[in-house]
Amino acid sequence: MIRFESVTKRYPDGTTAVDDLSLEVPRGGITVFVGPSGCGKTTSLRMINRMVEPTEGRILINDEDVADRKPARLRRSIGYVIQHAGLFPHRTVLANVMTVPTLIGWDKGRARTAAMEAIEKVGLTADQASRYPAQLSGGQQQRVGVARALASDPEVVLMDEPFSAVDPLVRTDLQNEVRRLQRELGITVVLVTHDIDEAISLGDHVAVMRQGGHLAQLASPGELLTEPADDFVASFVGKDRGYRKLGFTTTQVESDPEETVALGEDVPAGRGWVLAVDEDGQPLGWVDRQGGSGGPVREEELHRMGSLAEVGDSARVFLDAALSAPSGRGVVVEDGRVVGTVVPERVLEAIRARGGSAA
């Protein structure tokens, strides 16, 4: 839906920020522009809403050349989120989010309603809506930035390093939030980041760019990990791409049946690792009965479980469950209930059976 046709941008000082870029951002989904700092990601993004004008080539949205649109009008129709949120410090959260609805001429009531909806969508409260940006945490401010971009229901939302300035925990939250919103609203998101992990976990399509504004590869994350187009992409994607690729491999891993016990149940010594579950069949932890003495299972002797694999998860999740369990058997659940366990060999067999390749 957004098409770059041989787009080149040379800044007045002679820097070629983007060089003959041709690519198509498909409708819906999240397309990520990723690459090292200074490779022209921001410039590319800004040419979409004419914050930067291309030197050569053109950009079409729904087959319409953006150069034919009035810049201010065009920008009002496209959501935009930047790194430090770029909120207006002198306006309340609500007023910030009402910006675009007001600019496109909605009456106050309608603009207000739309803004409140957007504020709720990103997980903020009505109470927070009346505060000033400085009264919110960095993560909350970034949510306001997202709400502001969404308030007028744009088809396209551009995001420039939206999560770089927040701490990792908050970042994961925001990433999930953006993914959920994109799915829910069916919008087209173009997101710029220098973080390849973010690109791979968040993108439906990933455009890897290299220094000098060249497109190195545009592919799905799985493809990028399996078949990097060249050495640059391979090294940018990183060393452990074989393992990370498993994150995009959904396999039919058959779990082995696991005999479970309840708390208080008598388990003799020498039975090895035993999995304890509650009355609903939800896993509680592992009990060590390799040696020592037997007796009823007590809550204090439970070992942590390791990560859980849910039926349908990627091979990476299954393998991680198997590797992180103290028993060497990863717990597989469905709707929270234990359905069995897997040993690493099982997962590897399943990967091998799939031809070992992702995507």
Add this chain to the structure above:
Amino acid sequence: MIGGVAWSTVGDLLLRHLYLAGVPLLVGLLISLPLGWLATRYRWLAPPMIAGTGLLYTIPSLALFILLPLLLGTRVLDDANVLVAMTLYSVALLTRTVADGLGSVPGATRQAATAMGYGELRRTLVVDLPLAVPVITAGLRVAAVSNVSIVSVAALIGVSQLGQLFTEGFNRNDMGPIVVGIVACVALALVLDAGIALLSRVLTPWLRAGVAR
């Protein structure tokens, strides 16, 4: 009577002083807003513009009061001479202030505004200018006090205001009017200063909203 001067005379002179200092301050601000905006909008304009307007401030006030009638074709005793001179001094101080204020708006905020679809004029008025208020009012306070002080010099060319008390006291060899004049000038400066500070507070509620969650 106070210090040998009628209360009503002090009141009249005070109002005259306020008029001669205050009106040019407002007019100067109105002129400085577009000038300061030009200086931030076109970077190359900033150095000559700020140096040029700043230079105005170095012209001795007495010289300006005497020269202006020649340049403007006004009568020597005309208030217009003082009003124009004080406006020039206000512009000299405020152009830089406005440029600094507009320049203090974070680039990210300005870019976000543009990306939302603000045209340049509208953005300047509803985003940049409100954010520049603290810097601009700080400059206004300086200019207000400076105006009150410079206006008194106009007594030497016979335009009546509080400065007149100084010349009178000097001619009559009487400290009374001089002290009254000084106290009234200081009071006026303080009131203007406080008034602008208050205005700034009212215009910037976001700066005092309690911080953090």
